[in-house]
Amino acid sequence: MRALVYHEPGEVSWQNVPDPQVSEPCDAVVRIDAVSICRADLRIMRGAVAEVDPGRILGHEAVGTVARAGPGVAGLGVGDRVVISAVTACGRCGPCLAGRRGQCLDGGWLLGRRIDGVQAEFVRVPYADTSAHLLPRRVADDTALLLSDLLPTAYEIGVLGGRVEPGASVVVVGCGAFGLAAIATAKLRSPALIVAIDKNPARLESARRLGVDLAVHPSLQCAADVVAAAGGIGADTVIKAVDVPDAFELCTRLVRPGGRIADISAHGRPAMLFPEEDRHVPPMTVAAGLVDAVSIPALLGLAAAGRFDAGAFITHRFDLDEMLKAYELASRPRETGASKVALFRSG
Ligand SMILES: [Zn+2]
Ligand SMILES: [Zn+2]
Numbered sequence: 169m170r171a172l173v174y175h176e177p178g179e180v181s182w183q184n185v186p187d188p189q190v191s192e193p194c195d196a197v198v199r200i201d202a203v204s205i206c207r208a209d210l211r212i213m214r215g216a217v218a219e220v221d222p223g224r225i226l227g228h229e230a231v232g233t234v235a236r237a238g239p240g241v242a243g244l245g246v247g248d249r250v251v252i253s254a255v256t257a258c259g260r261c262g263p264c265l266a267g268r269r270g271q272c273l274d275g276g277w278l279l280g281r282r283i284d285g286v287q288a289e290f291v292r293v294p295y296a297d298t299s300a301h302l303l304p305r306r307v308a309d310d311t312a313l314l315l316s317d318l319l320p321t322a323y324e325i326g327v328l329g330g331r332v333e334p335g336a337s338v339v340v341v342g343c344g345a346f347g348l349a350a351i352a353t354a355k356l357r358s359p360a361l362i363v364a365i366d367k368n369p370a371r372l373e374s375a376r377r378l379g380v381d382l383a384v385h386p387s388l389q390c391a392a393d394v395v396a397a398a399g400g401i402g403a404d405t406v407i408k409a410v411d412v413p414d415a416f417e418l419c420t421r422l423v424r425p426g427g428r429i430a431d432i433s434a435h436g437r438p439a440m441l442f443p444e445e446d447r448h449v450p451p452m453t454v455a456a457g458l459v460d461a462v463s464i465p466a467l468l469g470l471a472a473a474g475r476f477d478a479g480a481f482i483t484h485r486f487d488l489d490e491m492l493k494a495y496e497l498a499s500r501p502r503e504t505g506a507s508k509v510a511l512f513r514s515g
Contacts, residue, residue, distance in 0.1 A: 169184070169185060169186075169187050169188075169288055169289035169290050170182055170183065170184060170185075170288065170289055170488075170489065170491075171183065171185045171225045171284070171287065171288030171289070172225060172226050172227065172287035172288065172491045172492075172495070173185065173223060173224070173225055173226075174212060174213065174220060174222065174223070174224045174225075174226050175222050175223070176215070176222060177213075177214055177215025178213065178214065178215070180213055180226065180492070180495065181492075182489070182491040182492050185225065185288070187290055188284065188288075188290050188291060188292035189292065190236050190237070190238040190292070191292065192238060192240070192294060193238040193239050193240030193241075194238055194240040194241055194294065194295050194296060194297065195237075195238045195241070195292055195293065195294055195295075195296060196234050196235075196236065196237045196238065196241055196244055196292075196293050196296035196300065197234075197235045197236040197237075197290055197291070197292055197293075198230075198232035198233065198234055198235060198250060198252060198290065198291050198293055198296075198300065199232050199233045199234075199235045199289065199290055199513075200230050200231075200232045200286055200287075200288060200289055200290065200291060200488065200513060201230075201231050201232050201233060201249070201309055201512065201513050202230065202231045202232075202309040202310065202312070202313050202510060202511065202512045202513070203227055203229060203230040203231075203286050203287050203313070203488065203510070203511050204229040204230075204313050204316070204318075204482070204508055204509065204510045204511070205227075205229075205287075205494060205495060205498045205508075205509045205510075205511075206227075206228065206229055206254075206317060206318075207344070207345075207346070207434045208228070208280075208434055209226050209227060209228075209280065209287070209495075210495075210498060210499050211434055212226060212280070212281070213226070213495070213499070217281065219281065219282065220281055224280070224281075224284060224285070225280065225284035225285050225286075225287060225288050225291075226280040226285050226287050227279065227280040227285035227286040227287030227288070228252075228254040228277065228279040228280040228281070228285055228286060228316065228317060229252075229254060229286065229313060229316035229317050229318070230251075230252045230286035230287075230291065230313070230316060231249070231250070231251050231252070231303065231309045231312045231313055231316075232249070232250060232252065232286075232291070233247060233248065233249055233250070234246050234247060234248045234250060234296075234300075235290060237296065238296075241296045241297055242297055243297045243302070244296055244297060244300065244302065248302055249302070249303040249305075250296075250300040250301060250302055250303055251300065251301050251303055251312045251313070251315045251316055251464070251468070252279070252286055252291070252293055252299065252300050252316055253299050253300065253301065253316060253320075253461045253464055254277060254279065254316050254317035254320075254321075254459065254461060255269050255270050255272070255275065255276060255277060255299070255458075255459060255460060255461040256272065256275035256276065256277075256278045256279060256283075256293070256294050256295055256299045257269035257272045257275045257276075257295060257298045257299055257461075258272050258273070258274045258275055258295050258298065259295060259297065259298035261273040261274065264298070267460060267462050268460055269298075269460045269461060269462055270457070270458040270459055270460040270461065271458075271460075274295075275294070275295060275299070276458065277458060278294070279291070279293075287491060287511075289488070289513075301315070301464050301465065301468060303468070304468075304472050306472055307468065307471050307472050308478065309512065310478035310482055310485075310510060310512075311471050311476055311477075311478045312468075312471065313478070313482075313508075313510055314349070314471070314476060314478060314481055314508075315464050315467055315468055315471060317459065317461070318345055318346065318349045318481065318508065319349050319352070319353060319463075319467050319476065320459050320460075320461045320462075320463050320464055320467060321346065321349070321432055321459040322346055322349035322350040322352070322353045322407075322409075322432055323349075323353035323356070323463050323467065324459050324460060324461075324462070324463050325430060325431070325432045325455060325456065325457060325459055326340075326346075326349075326350040326353070326354070326407040326409070326430045326432045327350065327353045327354050327356070327357060327407070327430075328463075329428075329430040329455030329456070329457075330405035330406070330407055330428045330429070330430030330455055331404075331405065331428055332354050332357040332359055332404075332405050333357060333359075333404070334357060334358040334359070334360075335358070335359065335360045336357070336359045336360065336361075336404040336405060337359060337360060337361040337363075337397075337398040337399065337403040337404050337405070337424075338354045338359045338361065338362045338363070338403060338404065338405045338406075338407065339362075339363045339364075339365065339394055339398070339403040339405070339406045339407070339419075339422050339423075340354070340362065340363070340364050340365065340375070340380075340406075340407045340409060341365045341366075341386070341406060341407065341408050341409060341410055341415055341418060341419055341422070342365070342366060342408065342409035342410025342415065342433065343364050343365075343366040343368070343371035343372060343374060343375045343383075343409070344366075344371065344409065344410065344501070344507055345481050345507045345508040346409045346432050346433070347364070347366070347371075347375070347407070347409035347410070348371075348374055348375060348378060348480060348481055348507065349481065350407045350409055350432060351364060351375055351378045351379075351380055352378055352476060352480065353467075354405075354407070355378075355379065356470070356475075359404075359405075361381050361382075361397060361398060361403075362379075362380045362381055362382075363380065363381065363382040363383075363384065363394050363397060363398070363403070364376075364380040364382070364383045364384070365383075365384055365385075365386050365390060365394070365418075366383075366385070366386070366410075367385060367386060368502075369385075370505055371507070372384075372385070374480065374507070377480060378480055381397075382394070382397055386418060391418065391421040391422055394422050395421075395422065398422075398424065399424075401424040401425065402421075402422055402423050402424035402425070402427060403422055403423055403424060403427060404423075404424060404427050404428070405423075405427060405428050405429075405430060406419040406422045406423045406427070406428070406429045406430070407429075407430045407431075407432060408429060408430070408431045408432065408433050409432050409433055410433055411433040411434050415433070416429070416431070420452065423450075423452050424450075425450035425451055425452070426450070426451050426452070427452055427453075428452065428453045428454070428455060429452055429453070429454045429455070430454075430455040430456070431454065431455065431456040432456075481507060481508045482507070482508045482509070482510045483505060483506050483507040483508060483509065484497055484498075484504075484506055484508075484509045484510070485509075485510055485511070485512065486509070486510070486511045486512075487511065487512065487513075487514045488511045488512065488513050488514065489514070490511065491511060494509050494511055497509060
């Protein structure tokens with residue numbers, strides 16, 4: 169089969185590799201129908217994720233069809249359409265039973281990091297019963313792709329971690345795919361005010377299309393304006409969806425005393441520097457961490473009800489064989505306007 173293989177920082181190739189096999193009873197081999205490129209893949213490609221070995225097939229966001237299932241797979245069969253979770257979970261260990269699947273003792277973020285990932289024609293999915301979800305026919309591949317990582321991360325870490333509640337005020341800093349996902353999933357909790365902040369006018373426009381109340385450029389005046397819009401004391405929740413170092417400081421200026429900052433950005437450099445000033449930083453709670461992806465069934469139900477528009481997130485579409493072209497485009501978002509880049513099996 170063909171697969172996207174990482175070699176060294178800056179170097180990946182789309183090449184022939186051996187087909188994956190069922191090697192454990194609970195494995196399934198899934199034929200990839202659609203796959204997306206994540207900011208985490210781009211960080212790996214740049215060499216920023218040290219644990220990724222040369223030769224690793226990348227990718228953790230995909231939709232596919234079960235091609236083979238091991239004898240221990242009970243809930244899925246050959247021919248079933250599934251969305252593959254970015255988080256592999258055994259479903260039986262202490263963290264899994266506590267709902268902390270991201271911390272699974274034999275799982276977590278494995279695909280495209282510690283084991284071969286989904287940017288290929290086929291992938292081996294360990295613990296398939298608890299690491300892939302059956303897709304209803306009415307959820308299209310492009311919408312289902314958002315459920316592997318993007319929407320669960322924005323919802324679990326950003327919205328639930330940031331404790332967005334009905335009537336609350338929410339600011340989303342950074343309107344790339346994850347920021348937009350934070351806006352879409354924050355709306356599920358009926359906040360009274362959503363403010364989007366980004367330097368890129370096209371991204372602000374995307375945020376407006378998702379129905380934010382205010383979309384602003386992060387100028388000097390911005391913090392004061394946003395705080396004024398949020399009742400004069402700042403927002404209940406600020407969701408940080410951009411990994412530039414000074415973004416966290418901006419978040420601390422936007423949140424109300426006692427409010428919450430939820431960080432859904434991809435790190436790789438110091439991300440939480442508190443401002444050094446001659447006053448005390450007001451009390452605030454900071455939420456961050458790897459997604460558990462336990463919200464996939466709930467988000468899948470909303471997707472089936474037509475609550476998520478894939479076109480709001482996916483800016484570019486390619487055939488699976490155009491993987492390198494897609495990576496090239498996704499790695500230059502400023503010039504290309506890329507947000508979520510998705511690839512689809514042809515034929
Ligand atoms: Zn991802
Ligand atoms: Zn587990």
